[in-house]
Amino acid sequence: MKKYQFKFWHYGLLVTLLAGAAITYNLEASDRSFFISGEPTHGHHQIELACSTCHGDGFAGQEFLQQACLDCHADELAAADDSHPARKFLDPRNAALLAKLDARRCVTCHTEHKPEITRDMGVTLAGDFCFHCHQDIADDRSSHEGLGFESCASAGCHNYHDNQYLYEDFLTAHIGAPAVLPAGHLPVRNGLAQWKENNPEKAPLGHADADLETGAAGDHTSSDILGDWSASPHAQAAVNCSGCHAGGKMQFSSAEIVAQCGECHAAQREGFTSGKHGMRLSANLPPGFAETSGNISPTEAWLPMKAGAEGELSCTSCHGPHEINTKFATVDACLGCHNDEHSLAYRQSAHFREWESGGTGGVSCANCHLPRETHDGLVRTNHNQNHNLRPNEKMLPVCLSCHGIEFAVSALASKPVVRSNFSAPPADGHDTFELIRERIARIRSR
Structure with missing residues (x-):
């Protein structure tokens, strides 16, 4: 019998079979990282394994890819003065x-x-x-x-997409304003006041649902929880235990928490799921990095985070499920996770000292990164922490509530000042305003 001889093309076939087996194994294990050609950007790393979100099934082409970009960013581009x-x-x-x-x-x-x-x-x-x-x-x-x-x-000059706060006419109209405005203050939220005005028949109940209060929910209805609830806006708005714990349900995933809170707080839910804190819960995304969890955990972030920051992010990561402590939500919740130079410098800033003392010039982490906005007379917090984060001159509307335009633009353009969390004023003014003054002088001299 003739001895079988291995030929060169047989080796190629064997390699192909082994590669196919490896790919099949990775597909079955849902490890799509095998196919990723390079590291994604900071903005997209949470959804890097949701390949079809951007590429479609089987790589659908440039038009699909463009629409995928617009599915997430169209509203922001529409709001920009592009x-x-x-x-x-x-x-x-x-x-x-x-x-x-x-x-x-x-x-x-x-x-x-x-x-x-x-x-x-x-x-x-x-x-x-x-x-x-x-x-x-x-x-x-x-x-x-x-x-x-x-x-x-660079900050203070030009942005490719949104230059509305850096146009010369806008800057000229505000030039010469003092560094700190005498009557400067942030907008005051009025959501609860408006709700009470629109719902006078719903007086605060002052007690929990009878079935939960008498023990149907087991040990969860402790006096501490009832005390926290009774002092909260939920009690004032007549939202009792069963409003969230329908059927006595006590344990919720991060996705369930956001969905439950969003039934009453739809605008806040939309903002939260549009930003990095909640983007994994957006529509058409798999539930987690390994497609087994609900939302991002601080340990999965690329920014420096504190070692003890664990658990998936949801509404109750910052807002207690029963106690509504906005002071905790606006500073302590942020600093409980973030460990970068800018965040760590906040407690040494004038903003923090004023905020801690209750002064009108106080600014918390959330005041800047979750700005208060007015919509049809309702002042509410935008829960998308990416809304005005980058480029940083998008934060000017917040800064201009308390500061003059020259001071604000100069501070935002100074990397050392930003790293120190505005612990010291900018050393120099921004050249943009010198150019504007020269232009004004030329016009007046004609």
Whole structure:
């Protein structure tokens, strides 16, 4: 009998079979990390294993990918005073721009899984990309002579997408304001007051549901819990135990907590699930990193977190399920997890000292990162902590509640000041305002 001989192509077939077996094993184990070509950006690392959310099933193409970006970011772009909207590049009169920068799709500037070329805000273009279209800017504006194109996007000058707080007319209208406004203060929340006004027939009950109070829920109805509840806005709004514990249910997953709270606090739920704290609970996402849990845990974050910060994030991570302690929610809850330089410096800042003393100039972590906003006369907290985080000049509306524009822009543009959590004022003013003053002087001299 002729002896069978292994040929070269047999080795290739064997390697292919082994690779197929490895891929099949990884698919069955739901370890999609096998297919990830590179590290994702900070904004997307929580959903990196939800490949089909962005790519569709079987990689559906560029149009699907663009729509996936808009599914999460369209509202933010719509609210922005976008100086580079996609329609500008779709206009036939601007066809020549496409040869320089095809900005019709988000991935032109924001390419995922390219950590070696990814810069701030997930931008994967060279830092001087403004040059391609604005190389003649110094001819039109002599004030820009000698300025590097890599400096365009620094705080106080230009943002690609939203420049509404940095337009010259806006800055000029507020120039010369004092560093600290004499009557400056943050908006005052009025949600509970409005609810009482609109629901006069629902007087506070002052006691828990009879069936739970008498022990149907076991040991959970302790006097401490009842005391916390009776002093809370839930009691004032006549929300009893069964409002959350229907059927005596006592244990909830993070997803169930957010869903339960969202039945009454829909706007807060929407904000929470739009930001990094709750984005894993957004629609069409698998339940967790390993597809077994509900929401992100601080231990899975890329930012520095304290070693003891564990458990999935939900509404009750910051707001106790029975006691509504806003002082804890606005500072202690944040510092219980975050361990970066900016967060650790907060307790040494003037903002904290004023806040702790109850002064009107006090600002907590949440006052800046979960800003109070007015919607149809209702002042409520935006629970999306990414809403005004980056680029940091998006925080100007909060800063301008208490500070003048020059002081605020200079502080936000100073990396040492930001790292120290504004523990000291900026050493220098921002050059933008000197350019504005020179322009005003030229106009007046004509």
